[in-house]
Amino acid sequence: MSINPLFWPELGQLALILSLVMAALQVVIPLVGVQRGQWWLMGYARPLAVGQALFLVISLLMLTWGFLQDDFSVAYVAANSNSQLPTPYKISAVWGAHEGSLLLWVTMLGLWGVAVALLSRSLPLDMVARVLSIMGMISVGFILFTIETSNPFERLLPSPPQDGGDLNPLLQDFGLIVHPPTLYMGYVGLSVAFAFALAALMSGRLDAAWARWSRPWTTAAWIFLTIGIALGSWWAYYELGWGGWWFWDPVENASLMPWLVATALLHSLAVTEKRGLFKSWTVLLAIFAFSLSLLGTFLVRSGVLTSVHAFASDPERGVFILALLGICVGGSLLLYALKAPTVASVGRYELVSRETFLLLNNLVLMVMALAVLTGTLYPLVYDFMGLGKLSVGAAWFNAMFVPLTVALSVLMGIGAMVRWKSDKWSRMATILWIAGITAVVFALGVSLVLSGTVKGGVLLGLAVSAWLIVATLADVWKKSRGQIGRISGLGWSYLGMVLAHVGVGITIIGVTMVANYSIEKSVRIAPGQVETLGDYQFEFVQAGTIEGPNYTSQATRFNLLKDGRVIEVLTAEKRRYHARNSIMTEAAIDASLWRDIYVSMGEPLAGGAWAMRLQVKPFMRWVWLGAIFMSLGGLLAVLDKRYRKQRHSEAKTAAKAQGAAS
Amino acid sequence: MHPQRKQRLNLILFLVAAVAIAVGLAMYSLSQNINLFQTPTQIAAGEVAPGVTIRAGGLVVDGSVERDTEGLGVTFRVTDGQAQVPMVYEGILPDLFREGQGIVALGQLNHDGVFVASEVLAKHDENYMPPEVQEALEKAHQDGKASMVEAAGATNG
Numbered sequence: 001m002s003i004n005p006l007f008w009p010e011l012g013q014l015a016l017i018l019s020l021v022m023a024a025l026q027v028v029i030p031l032v033g034v035q036r037g038q039w040w041l042m043g044y045a046r047p048l049a050v051g052q053a054l055f056l057v058i059s060l061l062m063l064t065w066g067f068l069q070d071d072f073s074v075a076y077v078a079a080n081s082n083s084q085l086p087t088p089y090k091i092s093a094v095w096g097a098h099e100g101s102l103l104l105w106v107t108m109l110g111l112w113g114v115a116v117a118l119l120s121r122s123l124p125l126d127m128v129a130r131v132l133s134i135m136g137m138i139s140v141g142f143i144l145f146t147i148e149t150s151n152p153f154e155r156l157l158p159s160p161p162q163d164g165g166d167l168n169p170l171l172q173d174f175g176l177i178v179h180p181p182t183l184y185m186g187y188v189g190l191s192v193a194f195a196f197a198l199a200a201l202m203s204g205r206l207d208a209a210w211a212r213w214s215r216p217w218t219t220a221a222w223i224f225l226t227i228g229i230a231l232g233s234w235w236a237y238y239e240l241g242w243g244g245w246w247f248w249d250p251v252e253n254a255s256l257m258p259w260l261v262a263t264a265l266l267h268s269l270a271v272t273e274k275r276g277l278f279k280s281w282t283v284l285l286a287i288f289a290f291s292l293s294l295l296g297t298f299l300v301r302s303g304v305l306t307s308v309h310a311f312a313s314d315p316e317r318g319v320f321i322l323a324l325l326g327i328c329v330g331g332s333l334l335l336y337a338l339k340a341p342t343v344a345s346v347g348r349y350e351l352v353s354r355e356t357f358l359l360l361n362n363l364v365l366m367v368m369a370l371a372v373l374t375g376t377l378y379p380l381v382y383d384f385m386g387l388g389k390l391s392v393g394a395a396w397f398n399a400m401f402v403p404l405t406v407a408l409s410v411l412m413g414i415g416a417m418v419r420w421k422s423d424k425w426s427r428m429a430t431i432l433w434i435a436g437i438t439a440v441v442f443a444l445g446v447s448l449v450l451s452g453t454v455k456g457g458v459l460l461g462l463a464v465s466a467w468l469i470v471a472t473l474a475d476v477w478k479k480s481r482g483q484i485g486r487i488s489g490l491g492w493s494y495l496g497m498v499l500a501h502v503g504v505g506i507t508i509i510g511v512t513m514v515a516n517y518s519i520e521k522s523v524r525i526a527p528g529q530v531e532t533l534g535d536y537q538f539e540f541v542q543a544g545t546i547e548g549p550n551y552t553s554q555a556t557r558f559n560l561l562k563d564g565r566v567i568e569v570l571t572a573e574k575r576r577y578h579a580r581n582s583i584m585t586e587a588a589i590d591a592s593l594w595r596d597i598y599v600s601m602g603e604p605l606a607g608g609a610w611a612m613r614l615q616v617k618p619f620m621r622w623v624w625l626g627a628i629f630m631s632l633g634g635l636l637a638v639l640d641k642r643y644r645k646q647r648h649s650e651a652k653t654a655a656k657a658q659g660a661a662s
Numbered sequence: 663m664h665p666q667r668k669q670r671l672n673l674i675l676f677l678v679a680a681v682a683i684a685v686g687l688a689m690y691s692l693s694q695n696i697n698l699f700q701t702p703t704q705i706a707a708g709e710v711a712p713g714v715t716i717r718a719g720g721l722v723v724d725g726s727v728e729r730d731t732e733g734l735g736v737t738f739r740v741t742d743g744q745a746q747v748p749m750v751y752e753g754i755l756p757d758l759f760r761e762g763q764g765i766v767a768l769g770q771l772n773h774d775g776v777f778v779a780s781e782v783l784a785k786h787d788e789n790y791m792p793p794e795v796q797e798a799l800e801k802a803h804q805d806g807k808a809s810m811v812e813a814a815g816a817t818n819g
Contacts, residue, residue, distance in 0.1 A: 241757075351669055351670075351673065356673075363677065363681075367681070367684065371688060374688070374692070375692070378692065378696070379696075388698055388699065389698070389699035389717075389794045389797070390696045390697060390698045390699060390717075391696070391697050391699075391717060392692065392695060392696055392697075393695045393696070393697055395695050396691055396692055396694075396695035396696075399691050399695070400688060400691075522734050522752075522753045522754050523734070524732070524733055524734055574757070582757075582758075583757040583758070584757065585757055602734075602753075602754030602755065603754070603755060605729060606729070606731070611734050611753075611754050611755075612754075613754050
């Protein structure tokens, strides 16, 4: 039997509706079970979560099928694909615009639900029921939103177009195949931490066990967010043709805010798990982190922002997401207001203790998030009040972030080695002196060697990153008593933290170097001419055209010379995509650990000359290398043994914590 | 007071003070770093002081774009349908910069009434119109109508 492929959109639509039904049941049945104390009803939570995800996956596959089949009778396919589009981009076009990316969003939410369902054997069933029920509520909201306002399966009948309008050329790129799904995994993953927090509030069991369950999930979401943000930055760097890697664009800010709060949450969860403190604060952070993910979705999807990411402005969608945001934030804060006062944190700590340092860490991270929020929403509020249009310059964000990052790094260096409850400065004095002196010497040395002068910004950036890295590694050395063999015995969680903190240091070094020592020049250059920039010469060899599958590009070839020797041949392109007749700049980049060479084309000028942008960007890769370290650190922490062992000991711990709390 | 409590109170007071100072500085710095959008009509009417960094934009006037023969200097004019502002820029223009296209530029007005752009933005989609420019065009259009009505009223009276 074969199904007529003509009906795939209807199948996809049907699957989407069935997933909505499943999600609605997933909300109601387990909660009723919890209410009545009936285990068999709670037991439905897991199969319903799996069922919901299954139908969402079917729906997503149907849409993908439509793209692969060039079925332009479907409006979304017609608008975002083209028969000439290479196959990998036909697949990534599925999430290339609003409707499809929303379907991807809910599918990922469903898959996180499956992960919770499958990996929660150690959890009491009533907790699983509550968590999955809350995740079901989010699903219902967003699946409804998809069906009501942004249905990707809508048909263009009876007269479908001959060919599609093509995928936005900006998005025809490897970075865009992987960036949005990763970022979405992070955004959506925070819903698990959110659901755990609300479930704990509902049950009144806000204890160490809850924090332990919640931690690996939060870390997993955080890893995806970290990679997603780094990928976005990398993509903007090579695809937009300016050589910038962070623009403080509202869409970037929308991803940075949840990351900052999720980072704060990770650290606050550590305190809640180990010491039973900061409980209400941790819950609040979990609520904030997911709310900011939703706010990000609202900002990007409602079209309230001026940005390349705001694909369409549709007030109906904006109002719908705003309503979802309102219900989600309002509802969870109401629950918090009702339940949090009953939560008491017991336990004392001295001024010099890990608790204090983690508190300060949370404070700095929250101030950072608040600064980004202010800078992002200020133009919207200003416009809304009819005062006019304005934009907040990157200079402001930089002015906010530099001192905060310095404070954060200094605290991190100490916070990782200070003991819980109470510690003495004298115990840490040796390491701190070593780290401090190394930091200053290193920063002065590098900045003198590289530029012959001392720049305040360079000194500060290098000093705090060296301080952070040296203090962190010195602590490893001290804990392992200088023996390599002992390092693996320090625990994966601890080593994960070390890796992540070193990663922060690496990123700060990268940012400092690239911000202070980048050189660039825009030139008018004709074939045969040579331009010098820093230690490099750029020889314009020739100009020509290249035929791509769905574009024609004007290309320029350069020899990159150093000390009179050709070290690389660079080909920059300016592509004209046929379907939309739009132009894209493809920069030529020679990347290495120590510096990037970046060549991008401007416009053709008289006499065969071109306007070209030439850049030398030292340590550019370090910015993203640090993010890789952070993610690997997170991965180590998630894989820590104690999360795998917890199956047996969990019930005992929970009972004990319960006893201790009451 | 219990010494430990006193210590904690001091810490809290210190944090509150630090946060208050930080917020104050942040808001002051914010007010220094915002770039208001001004329409060509507003600029032509002399509402913008020279030397103040603003964002200005409109449609690039047909036939107004002139490249220098040497270097990367370019001059052009933008309009909102009512008034025109001459702009100069040195550097690489975005892919979608062309005559008739809506653009937004960041820069300052000099004493000759020429807008010196340090950055020119045009989005990667030819159907896209920067919302600021859209609004400026609509506003200029309406004002134009109003003044025509006024003028008509004046001749009738």
